[in-house]
Amino acid sequence: MGFIWSLIIGGVIGWLAGLILGRDVPGGIIGNIIAGFIGSWLGSLLLGGWGPMIGGFYIIPALIGAAALVFILSLILRTAKHTN
Numbered sequence: 001m002g003f004i005w006s007l008i009i010g011g012v013i014g015w016l017a018g019l020i021l022g023r024d025v026p027g028g029i030i031g032n033i034i035a036g037f038i039g040s041w042l043g044s045l046l047l048g049g050w051g052p053m054i055g056g057f058y059i060i061p062a063l064i065g066a067a068a069l070v071f072i073l074s075l076i077l078r079t080a081k082h083t084n
Contacts, residue, residue: 002056009055010036017066023074035073039066 014032017039018025025031040057043065051060 005055009057013062013066017070020067025070035066035069039069
């Protein structure tokens with residue numbers, strides 16, 4: 001049950017990051033989950049573990065990390081689309 005809870009929280013974090021930036025997370029639900037997991041790792045690496053923790057994620061660093069990841073991915077994909 002803990003793994004499913006982590007998937008749900010990771011998806012919500014990725015979804016919120018996309019909403020905050022006004023950009024779509026590439027890959028839909030799977031993209032949200034991946035952005036949530038990688039964003040959590042990135043945010044915790046850069047900002048440390050602080051703030052409320054839900055489902056094994058420190059929410060604030062995870063959200064900041066996921067937003068940064070969504071922003072970078074959207075820039076890369078937009079650039080790749082224009083070069084083709």
